[in-house]
Amino acid sequence: MRELSILKPLVRLEQVAALDPVVRNVQKVVLSLLKPRAVEDVLHGVPAGHPLHPALILLPAGSWIGAAVLDLVPGTERAARVLVAAGVLGAAPAIAAGWADWARSGREQQRVGIVHAVANETAWTLYAASWLARRTGREGLGKALGFTAFGLVGFGGYLGGHLGYRQAVGANHAEGVLTRFPEGWHPLGALVDLPDGAAARYDVAGEGLFVLRRGHDVHVLADVSTHMGETLHDGVLGETKRGTATVETTRGSVFEVESGEVVHGPATAPAIRFETRAAGGLVEVRLHRP
Structure with missing residues (x-):
């Protein structure tokens, strides 16, 4: 089965050199913040023996998937609000680990990664706004923001899959x-x-x-x-x-x-x-x- 043509522009992000000025500037900021080196090692997953970022995204992704399901079920507003909040809080370490890995990857991976990060962190912002709306009784707005954010998480997740499986970020390149x-x-x-x-x-x-x-x-x-x-x-x-x-x-x-x-x-x-x-x-x- 051939790859869907709609996906081709997305996988070509790795060749978009126009992103390089942004990549270089953000990389400098990230590397300046990754101190001491022991903190960076933990974020990479050195003590665990494999990258930490894929494991850390399970909490926010799982929480937000659960919230999206509950938003379709009447009478589950409080539970959905708790899951949205859990995802917002749980995303913080995943974001930090993701930036650490991104800053040490290759230029082609960084081009895709910067778009991956923008999508996911825009989603994080929308989920935070969704929680605030729900907290103040505006359930309709909270759900609308949540479903918009959920779509961005899906888009960011696709790019994350491209990074991990096609561009092999985090994979062992010497195993062969x-x-x-x-x-x-x-x-x-x-x-x-x-x-x-x-x-x-x-x-x-x-x-x-x-x-x-x-x-x-x-x-x-x-x-x-x-x-x-x-x-x-x-x-x-x-x-x-x-x-x-x-x-x-x-x-x-x-x-x-x-x-x-x-x-x-x-x-x-x-x-x-x-x-x-x-x-x-x-x-x-x-x-x-x-």
Whole structure:
């Protein structure tokens, strides 16, 4: 079945460069507010191991769906008003998490995301006005505002689906390495030929690998970030407080090189790690499978 033609202008939002000035200005504001870094990590969902925003939207979306149903049933005005209020209050953390993810995504995702945010936050404003109208006895106005907002939530939800499923915001962009890389040990190169203290990229079995040698220790990760697929070998090297090496990608994700674990988001899944061994001066690698 072919995609509905009415949807094509919506999915083409990612190519609308005219949105870029707005995107750049809003991104600066959002990044300036996302401090300290630990707060941003929570909003991305680093402690949870996957993005937090999709889970947080369940409360406002569910509440507003319930309110829309009850608005069609006589005698349920009070219950509908409670659900509208629950959605308005519950949307706050979802909005914050959404902006955090948006600020660290790619330009094409940000173009769609800015329209997604405008639709949803206009809906939030209308729902707040709907609650006020209901609270003061203007049920008809409250319902009209609620159904208008519900339509915007549906439109915003469609764009959210496009962001998540077609543009893969929040998805693990490195997962395919686990299925592509062949089993067993594979030669990487002579230990003495690996640059000491500097990151490098090597291709092994058709897969790009991030390699960092520190003396006799060689650490290897898949050369692809789990966040948006950025390469790791051209990232910025650093250290944790424990002295272990880290690498920071262009979009701000920080991975511990030895373990692949996420130090800072927006990445929520750890980098794909490889085991290493040296035999006769030759370093070999094997995909680490937990």
